[in-house]
Amino acid sequence: MNPQTLYVLQQPLADRLTLGLLRQHIQTTDPLWISLEPRPWLPQRDGKRLTGRLPGIEPLARTLPEGLDDLPLLAASVYTPGHWQHFHDAHPLSGLPGQCITWSLESQEGSRSIEVLCRRQPVLTWQDRHRFGLAGQGVLPPSLETEHYYQNGKRLAWRLLPTEPNP
Numbered sequence: 795m796n797p798q799t800l801y802v803l804q805q806p807l808a809d810r811l812t813l814g815l816l817r818q819h820i821q822t823t824d825p826l827w828i829s830l831e832p833r834p835w836l837p838q839r840d841g842k843r844l845t846g847r848l849p850g851i852e853p854l855a856r857t858l859p860e861g862l863d864d865l866p867l868l869a870a871s872v873y874t875p876g877h878w879q880h881f882h883d884a885h886p887l888s889g890l891p892g893q894c895i896t897w898s899l900e901s902q903e904g905s906r907s908i909e910v911l912c913r914r915q916p917v918l919t920w921q922d923r924h925r926f927g928l929a930g931q932g933v934l935p936p937s938l939e940t941e942h943y944y945q946n947g948k949r950l951a952w953r954l955l956p957t958e959p960n961p
Contacts, residue, residue, distance in 0.1 A: 813858060
């Protein structure tokens, strides 16, 4: 593991985390990867609950799906070349507000620095996507690189490193 300095900036979310709120946060950036974790309850369209896979929701994507801005999210991650952000929705029972945590390798206004140990790790993407109804997308490369950041033996953050998509 290699020692490294990370810069972190925590900001509260003004509202509950939805796809629309996430879209507002990333409209000025060009994400390399976006990871979405929808809430377990189902959204409604025209008074009916949507069941099954939601079109456009992938485990890892380059763009946000259209037409689902009211989709409630539990969490989301956005990876750009200069920084990465983890969004967490509010937890009303515990009183924790929603927040956006921005991690960077370079100092940002208002951020604090922390000393961490970094470990790089290759990961394989889903080779059997067709079993889960996700065939034909071709967005994921065969493998990705991740960096994990540890402090006092606990993993604080991780990020996907920039890679090229499949041709």
